Amino acid sequence: MNDIKEKISALYDGELDHNEIDDLLKIIDKNPNLQEQLSLYGLAGLAVHQDENNIVSIDSGNRENKSIFSNLWFSNGLTAAASILLTLFIINNVDISRMNISEDSTNKIASAINSKEAKDIAERSEEYLIDHILNVINDPNYMNTQETIDLRNVGFRHNVAGGYKYSNGNENFQLRVEKKNLGLKKIRYWKHGKKMIYVVPLSDGRVVTLYGNISVSSARNIAESLTK
């Protein structure tokens, strides 16, 4: 039986030889105890990840210890000012910085924010961000981009042996650059276990994500250096 369980453990990790999978699946299907064992493996892993699962968004007004997801869910229209700004750009194609406070512009803002289309767009941009953060958290390879960026001008060295990490003393992180705009107008950041996730919009329209042990000031410096 231990041989079967060891195979289950290997398949759980995606490491079982392909030609053994079908037979093992049939055995598990007939044995409720093995199915429970599999779920308990999942529980064991979840216990290890429990700290990391307790993700707290610290850039919104709400400082309660909600998970990142609940925070993002309920942030539409409440804390997602960036999404609303994006909505205005898309709906009205206006330059916010030149918009004077007038009845006309106020009406534009009101109609844009209240329109179903605007809400849908705002929600989509927020959902895109959720997808992005979920990938950062759940996919170990998502941040392992092949692209190498020289960050020595801000004091960080590239450390290939560490899984494409950049480091400077106690600070180390992974970096990923999106060529598409995620609908951000300001830095968004979250605490994920002991690590931080920074999503920083760049002036050239790209978005950089930094994930690791790094301060917000370092994250900002790095982001600024990418557009120089």
Next chain:
Amino acid sequence: MKKNSNDSDSLLVEKVKEGNEGAFNFLMNKYYPRVYASLFSFTKSKEDSEDLAQQTFVKVWQQIQSFRGDSAFFTWVYRIAINLAKNYVASSGYKKQKVNSSIDQLEIDISSNENIESILIHNQSVDDIKDFINTMPESLKTAFTLRESEGKSYEEISIITETPIGTVRSRIFRARESIVDFMKKELINNE
């Protein structure tokens, strides 16, 4: 063998797409605890979380053909769970229930094994498990942690620990078995 954890589910997902229910059941059993725990963090209700977890996996089965593998499988599952929970929280039924819950006593049907999931709600239990992991032999702890926390493949762990892959596989299995035994004896039975 798979070379990294990112595509550790890809073969099973392909089998599910071909209609292999065994592969689907495997993935469901593997991820049910994580989906359930996530849903519970929103609903704070055992029954709602169970319902939503069930709905999540029904949708996974129904929509598996649309999964293109752009993200990790669990990320995709998680999104389905999130959307279901989001709709549920926004529903009038949920709001009505929240109002009524202050006066209606919820009926909780406790069966023999359902506390398996609920033990994770208690931080003390999680701490106990972590404490237990720290007492495990270093070789088991290292292999298990590199796999579960760092997402390393067996091959990568083999290189890092300078150990044959077969030994890595065995150590991870033994670590899991030890943790499961601990959970069964110390936590589930004491609930």
